[in-house]
Amino acid sequence: MSFVNQVEKYAELAVKVGVNIQPGQTLVVRTPLFAADFVRIVAKKAYEAGAGHVEVEWSDEEIAKLKYKLAPDESFHTYPEWRAKGLEEEAEKGSAFLSITGTDPDLLKGVDPERIANANKAAGAALNGFRNYITSDKVSWSIVAVPSVGWAETVFPEEKGEAAVEKLWNAIFAATRIDQADPVAAWKDHLATLDEKMEILNKHHFQALHYTAEGTDLTIELPETHLWVSGGSISKGGVDFVANMPTEEVFTAAKKTGVNGHVTSTKPLSYGGSLIEDFKLTFKDGKIIEASAKKGQETLDRLLENDENSRYIGEVALVPHKSPISDTNIIFFNTLFDENASNHLAIGSAYAFNIEGGKEMSNEELEKNGINTSQTHVDFMVGSATMDIDGIQEDGSRVPVFRNGNWAI
Amino acid sequence: MSFVNQVEKYAELAVKVGVNIQPGQTLVVRTPLFAADFVRIVAKKAYEAGAGHVEVEWSDEEIAKLKYKLAPDESFHTYPEWRAKGLEEEAEKGSAFLSITGTDPDLLKGVDPERIANANKAAGAALNGFRNYITSDKVSWSIVAVPSVGWAETVFPEEKGEAAVEKLWNAIFAATRIDQADPVAAWKDHLATLDEKMEILNKHHFQALHYTAEGTDLTIELPETHLWVSGGSISKGGVDFVANMPTEEVFTAAKKTGVNGHVTSTKPLSYGGSLIEDFKLTFKDGKIIEASAKKGQETLDRLLENDENSRYIGEVALVPHKSPISDTNIIFFNTLFDENASNHLAIGSAYAFNIEGGKEMSNEELEKNGINTSQTHVDFMVGSATMDIDGIQEDGSRVPVFRNGNWAI
Numbered sequence: 001m002s003f004v005n006q007v008e009k010y011a012e013l014a015v016k017v018g019v020n021i022q023p024g025q026t027l028v029v030r031t032p033l034f035a036a037d038f039v040r041i042v043a044k045k046a047y048e049a050g051a052g053h054v055e056v057e058w059s060d061e062e063i064a065k066l067k068y069k070l071a072p073d074e075s076f077h078t079y080p081e082w083r084a085k086g087l088e089e090e091a092e093k094g095s096a097f098l099s100i101t102g103t104d105p106d107l108l109k110g111v112d113p114e115r116i117a118n119a120n121k122a123a124g125a126a127l128n129g130f131r132n133y134i135t136s137d138k139v140s141w142s143i144v145a146v147p148s149v150g151w152a153e154t155v156f157p158e159e160k161g162e163a164a165v166e167k168l169w170n171a172i173f174a175a176t177r178i179d180q181a182d183p184v185a186a187w188k189d190h191l192a193t194l195d196e197k198m199e200i201l202n203k204h205h206f207q208a209l210h211y212t213a214e215g216t217d218l219t220i221e222l223p224e225t226h227l228w229v230s231g232g233s234i235s236k237g238g239v240d241f242v243a244n245m246p247t248e249e250v251f252t253a254a255k256k257t258g259v260n261g262h263v264t265s266t267k268p269l270s271y272g273g274s275l276i277e278d279f280k281l282t283f284k285d286g287k288i289i290e291a292s293a294k295k296g297q298e299t300l301d302r303l304l305e306n307d308e309n310s311r312y313i314g315e316v317a318l319v320p321h322k323s324p325i326s327d328t329n330i331i332f333f334n335t336l337f338d339e340n341a342s343n344h345l346a347i348g349s350a351y352a353f354n355i356e357g358g359k360e361m362s363n364e365e366l367e368k369n370g371i372n373t374s375q376t377h378v379d380f381m382v383g384s385a386t387m388d389i390d391g392i393q394e395d396g397s398r399v400p401v402f403r404n405g406n407w408a409i
Numbered sequence: 410m411s412f413v414n415q416v417e418k419y420a421e422l423a424v425k426v427g428v429n430i431q432p433g434q435t436l437v438v439r440t441p442l443f444a445a446d447f448v449r450i451v452a453k454k455a456y457e458a459g460a461g462h463v464e465v466e467w468s469d470e471e472i473a474k475l476k477y478k479l480a481p482d483e484s485f486h487t488y489p490e491w492r493a494k495g496l497e498e499e500a501e502k503g504s505a506f507l508s509i510t511g512t513d514p515d516l517l518k519g520v521d522p523e524r525i526a527n528a529n530k531a532a533g534a535a536l537n538g539f540r541n542y543i544t545s546d547k548v549s550w551s552i553v554a555v556p557s558v559g560w561a562e563t564v565f566p567e568e569k570g571e572a573a574v575e576k577l578w579n580a581i582f583a584a585t586r587i588d589q590a591d592p593v594a595a596w597k598d599h600l601a602t603l604d605e606k607m608e609i610l611n612k613h614h615f616q617a618l619h620y621t622a623e624g625t626d627l628t629i630e631l632p633e634t635h636l637w638v639s640g641g642s643i644s645k646g647g648v649d650f651v652a653n654m655p656t657e658e659v660f661t662a663a664k665k666t667g668v669n670g671h672v673t674s675t676k677p678l679s680y681g682g683s684l685i686e687d688f689k690l691t692f693k694d695g696k697i698i699e700a701s702a703k704k705g706q707e708t709l710d711r712l713l714e715n716d717e718n719s720r721y722i723g724e725v726a727l728v729p730h731k732s733p734i735s736d737t738n739i740i741f742f743n744t745l746f747d748e749n750a751s752n753h754l755a756i757g758s759a760y761a762f763n764i765e766g767g768k769e770m771s772n773e774e775l776e777k778n779g780i781n782t783s784q785t786h787v788d789f790m791v792g793s794a795t796m797d798i799d800g801i802q803e804d805g806s807r808v809p810v811f812r813n814g815n816w817a818i
């Protein structure tokens with residue numbers, strides 16, 4: 001398959017399987033400028049599939065960076081209300097949302113972390129209403145990746161410019177099954193496999209999970225009404241969609257106050273344009289009481305101070321070490337890929353749909369049901385080839401869930 | 410001066426003389442994607458000048474065209490409310506607005522004109538509130554140009570791609586005095602010259618203007634309280650700005666019902682992505698009662714049907730045939746340039762500030778004072794090297810205002 005052909009298939013997959021656009025629906029694309037060529041193909045596929053409008057919210061890495069360097073301090077405490085309200089308005093109308101990721105993971109290196117933290121806080125607060133539509137699957141949404149030069153050169157430091165970009169495209173195609181004869185069919189098979197695991201986990205209804213690996217000994221209790229969910233989602237309007245492409249995870253919510261022990265990250269985490277690497281978190285009754293990073297300590301500290309609940313975890317996701325993404329043997333420095341090649345946890349908010357009836361609950365009700373609500377949701381990777389996970393049942397007995405990094409259930 | 414140097418000077422001129430950005434102010438840039446490199450320089454200059462935020466509203470020619478070709482008919486009757494409200498919100502806050510023009514003037518060739526007319530109508534209605542801030546100079550705003558490949562190849566059909574773009578950049582630099590040693594100083598001189606003409610015209614306070622040239626014999630009455638205005642403007646907040654770069658015009662409002670005779674266009678008009686060429690308009694008591702074009706008749710007809718007042722003219726602008734723009738001897742196929750190398754009139758709305766106290770008037774009051782209000786404001790070019798214009802005084806006597814296309818006053 002030619003390169004152009006593969007890009008087209010990827011765009012088609014994003015439109016048809018990712019957000020699963022419906023006739024007359026608006027597709028909102030949130031994207032960096034460097035992905036323009038891809039976004040044009042997405043627009044074409046969307047209109048061909050019957051979309052009524054393709055509304056693009058562009059952002060530019062370089063202008064963002066200029067602002068961080070040159071604007072006055074006050075500029076980082078606000079976010080344009082009308083953009084946030086616009087997204088809410090589109091969500092209320094039932095539009096579908098496609099986000100393009102792929103920014104240089106270390107773009108904001110050297111920028112004052114306080115500025116970044118303030119900007120993230122302001123955006124988080126402004127986007128609260130919109131995020132609610134997303135985290136409770138009220139609308140169909142998806143995230144796909146397009147390589148920027150900066151990202152590609154981070155992943156393949158031995159290559160430069162277009163050569164690095166092409167190499168990263170090929171890794172993306174492999175990770176998203178675009179290199180297979182019929183990607184749409186391959187995705188249907190794959191989603192069915194994830195659904196099986198989900199059903200087994202829901203049948204077991206474990207009280208807790210116990211993680212062990214080098215640098216990790218962590219127990220995570222699960223809320224009474226937790227639900228395991230897989231990569232395939234259903235919007236409020238009844239439309240199947242796939243929120244992450246790739247997705248290899250089956251995930252649920254942690255009991256907010258039921259996390260104890262310590263866990264060590266196994267892949268770098270790009271957060272707010274800076275990398276955090278080799279970090280260890282210690283938990284007591286759900287709260288992160290210690291956090292140390294070999295690189296990016298200040299960024300990690302600020303992440304945990306985002307709001308009052310960003311010292312608790314929300315999501316618990318199981319991902320086998322063996323997958324098309326892992327098989328590429330690449331560290332992507334991009335959460336969309338790295339989290340789908342590794343067991344991960346999310347600092348911050350749980351997904352409302354990960355407990356029974358959660359989609360209809362207010363934040364207060366979600367907290368009452370034992371899960372964390374926060375403006376933050378940042379996945380970090382903890383899985384490895386040596387990780388074991390036990391499921392703990394009501395009677396205290398243990399069931400092997402993961403052995404040596406892969407499904408044992 | 411190197412090319413990069415000239416682009417930098419042009420960006421600086423747009424920021425400092427065009428919108429005249431103030432410390433802490435937000436600059437809203439409305440721009441096509443192809444101008445990204447230039448917009449980044451603008452952002453840098455704006456932040457260096459103390460801007461608090463640079464908020465960019467990007468649009469993409471190609472995605473716009475895809476929509477016209479592929480979307481369902483219903484899609485052209487709406488405009489995203491939140492974008493329109495967002496611009497109003499920014500205007501209310503006192504942000505400055507920079508628009509980048511330069512799209513291929515014939516981009517939408519072959520597209521169903523009804524779709525374009527509907528889309529323009531929907532946008533016009535949605536942007537009504539925002540346009541009010543602009544047309545009454547409540548905020549500082551400016552328009553500058555960046556060449557797209559399509560535009561450059563229209564202007565220089567013998568050149569292709571980057572060569573055409575570079576040639577057009579050089580023409581833009583000449584037309585905007587960037588090729589002079591100190592463009593900011595050159596602009597100050599130039600604006601002072603325009604102000605002189607403005608003052609003379611305001612002193613004369615003509616009752617009417619009478620235009621004669623080949624294909625043109627037109628009388629335009631001026632409202633009792635009309636004011637001539639030149640390229641230099643002052644916002645409600647008291648900030649000097651220049652709305653168009655280049656600008657060579659001194660302009661006022663027509664008396665809505667006082668236009669009689671006929672006028673022939675002297676340059677092509679790009680409207681809504683299509684070219685209208687060699688057209689003749691016949692007026693009776695202000696209304697366009699006949700309109701025929703050798704090219705683009707359907708587009709012209711739809712323009713005149715935009716709303717109930719788009720068969721009347723608003724603005725009357727005097728521009729000498731001799732100017733840096735005319736000296737380039739180029740037809741730009743872009744109103745920003747062509748209107749500033751030629752006497753022109755605007756179909757549709759007059760500027761509120763072109764009558765005494767107009768800035769504070771409602772649309773109803775503006776109409777009561779004899780000037781046209783419309784969602785349309787489309788300038789078209791009528792000047793030529795043979796055009797004479799007489800100013801008619803209260804006692805019926807005549808004063809030569811233009812002779813052979815140039816100022817006679």
Ligand SMILES: [Zn+2]
Pocket residue numbers: 249251315317339344379
């Ligand atoms: Zn996850």
Ligand SMILES: [Zn+2]
Pocket residue numbers: 315346377378379
């Ligand atoms: Zn997550």
Ligand SMILES: [Zn+2]
Pocket residue numbers: 658660724726748753788
């Ligand atoms: Zn004008």
Ligand SMILES: [Zn+2]
Pocket residue numbers: 724755786787788
């Ligand atoms: Zn005008």
